[in-house]
Amino acid sequence: MFRLILVVLFLTIFFLMGIVLCPIMYLVGLFNKKARDYMAFYVVKGALKLILFLSGTKATVKGLENIPKDRAVLYVGNHRSFFDIVLIYSLIPPTAGFVAKKEIKKVFPLAVWMHLMNCLFLDRSSPEAAIKMIHDGMDKINNGISIFIFPEGTRAKTDDEIMPFKEGSLKMAKRCNCDIVPVAVNNTSAILEDQFPKIKSSRVCIEFGEPIVIDNLSKEDKKAIGLYSYNIVKDMVTKNGELIKK
8 A cells, every 4th residue: 555655645746736837837838839738748747757656667668769759640559557648658759648538527637737738538428529529639630749549448457358449539540641659558457456446566568569651551451440450459468468477
């Protein structure tokens, strides 16, 4: 429980600091949105790195060189734990937002930070809202802000159980013709979910695959780009699962 107490204590301090930091960043955004985005990104990235340290997480990181630095992309990956986002966001270059469930929008002050981080909120019960979210994501990508989505739609229970990627999740990449970076995470549930509410020092692995260039795909693969991305992520998860076991 000691690690849990440390993380909760830090988050309490961080959110209290947000009472001062968030208004400052919103004010900066009135004059320079890009500067605000970078400020929010690096503040959150630093906080998440500290959470990983406090939780005792030991990460094997592969493929960082595969992430394009000169353009926005759509990241797609498997989802195992709340710590997936902590790990991923601590590694990717600026700036980037996540797609999250609309229910999180009601969680204050987390929702305030997520807005500053360019996150998108998905309402699964409303097709109209989902279409709007796709268009909002396209606008962000076209303006240099990468988006990360978990196309499974929910968290899997084991590394071996990767649910099919929903084809609609990748529409924003197809429509704005951006590269797709596949991401595979292994063993992140060992940090928290496997013994909730305790946080356990754990060894995890994350790999960023080579970008999928949509124009280079066959007509069949373009049509089933969710399946194409799924197969790449699943192969990486299977391969890295052996690394975790060693």
